[in-house]
Amino acid sequence: MANAVGFLYPGHSAEDDYPRLEGILNETGAGVRLPLVHTDIGEDAHRADALLEMGSAHRLADRVAEVKRHDVEAVVWSCTSASFVFGWEGAHEQVRELSATAGLPASSTSFAFARAVQALRAERVAIAATYPEDVAELFTAFLKSAGAEVVSMCGSGIITAAEVGTWGKEEVLALARGGDHPDAQAVLLPDTALHTAAWIPEIEAVLGKPVLTANQVTVWEGLRLLDRTVTCPPLGRLFGA
Numbered sequence: 001m002a003n004a005v006g007f008l009y010p011g012h013s014a015e016d017d018y019p020r021l022e023g024i025l026n027e028t029g030a031g032v033r034l035p036l037v038h039t040d041i042g043e044d045a046h047r048a049d050a051l052l053e054m055g056s057a058h059r060l061a062d063r064v065a066e067v068k069r070h071d072v073e074a075v076v077w078s079c080t081s082a083s084f085v086f087g088w089e090g091a092h093e094q095v096r097e098l099s100a101t102a103g104l105p106a107s108s109t110s111f112a113f114a115r116a117v118q119a120l121r122a123e124r125v126a127i128a129a130t131y132p133e134d135v136a137e138l139f140t141a142f143l144k145s146a147g148a149e150v151v152s153m154c155g156s157g158i159i160t161a162a163e164v165g166t167w168g169k170e171e172v173l174a175l176a177r178g179g180d181h182p183d184a185q186a187v188l189l190p191d192t193a194l195h196t197a198a199w200i201p202e203i204e205a206v207l208g209k210p211v212l213t214a215n216q217v218t219v220w221e222g223l224r225l226l227d228r229t230v231t232c233p234p235l236g237r238l239f240g241a
Contacts, residue, residue, distance in 0.1 A: 004033040005222030006072035008063055008098075010054055010079045011041040013165030013193035017215040018078075020197045021235070025219075030230045034219060035070035036078070037063045044160045046131045048085055048138070055082030055094060061101045074105040074225035076112070078218045080190040081131060083108035084138055088145035105225040109192055109214050110139075112221030114146035116212050116238055122186040127153040128179020130164045130191045139190050152181035161193035169199050176203050176211060186210040192218060200236035210237040 009015050015036055022034040039059050043050040053059070060077060067075055077083055077098060083091045091110050099106035117125055125148050129136035133155035140150045156175065158164050167175075172194065180187050187207055189196060196203070196213035203211045213236075220238055223230055232239040 002031045002033045003226050003228060004035060004070060004072045005226060006067035006070055006075045007036045007078040008039050008060055008067060009036050010039050010082060011044060011161055013161040014195045014215060017195055017197040021219045024234050025230055025232055028232045037067040039063050044162055046081055046135050046159050051082045051085040055079060057097045060098050064102045068102060074222055075102045076218055076222045077108040078192050080109040080192060080214050081135060083110040084142040088142060107221050107225060109218045110142055112217040113188060113190060113212060116217045116220060117148050120186055120210050124149045124151045124183050124185050126151055126179050126181040126184035126187045128175045128187055128189050129155045130158045130194060131155050132157050151183045154179045164191055164193040167194060172196055172199060173203060173206060176207060180207050186212055189213045201234060204236055212238060
């Protein structure tokens with residue numbers, strides 16, 4: 001049976017990135033399943049109070065039984081903002097609670113970014129965020145707690161995940177270009193509501209450096225929980241040899 005990682009995904013925005021990522025991985029013979037279950041997000045708003053409720057233990061726990069029915073071996077909370085909003089220690093507690101509820105290894109997209117930056121040995125990063133700047137600053141603080149130097153951060157002021165989910169390739173490329181910095185060794189696009197899975201090599205080619213996007217790193221982190229290393233260049237330098 002294929003290895004399976006379950007993903008708890010808030011609402012409906014870019015969830016179709018996950019079957020796309022599964023298909024790209026399995027074209028390499030990875031033999032993985034990436035089942036996704038939607039959580040109830042409450043209010044769709046990139047605002048601290050709404051995000052704290054979106055990522056609350058009870059909202060995640062409500063969908064754990066459903067994701068476990070897919071015979072998964074690990075579970076990841078597929079949301080950046082509603083994990084880093086809790087801060088470094090709070091995000092650890094969120095993952096511990098999720099793991100205890102599921103009885104499985106667990107993580108979140110925020111930790112996926114932190115570990116992916118380390119895996120690329122990128123000491124200096126730039127953040128190109130869809131969020132309002134006050135929310136993006138919380139991600140900056142989270143990455144600093146993980147030991148990364150954030151050399152630049154730009155926020156786009158988008159309030160809802162629903163709006164982010166409508167962005168296409170040109171908007172994503174413009175976001176990445178606008179958020180890049182000459183000193184950055186990698187550019188981070190931290191929103192699981194943003195479609196990116198089909199365009200990562202193209203974005204990296206435009207910027208000339210690694211690009212980490214939320215759904216990409218979330219899947220990479222899930223595979224890490226399974227002790228799986230998959231080489232898959234169509235998913236960018238993070239999945240390189």
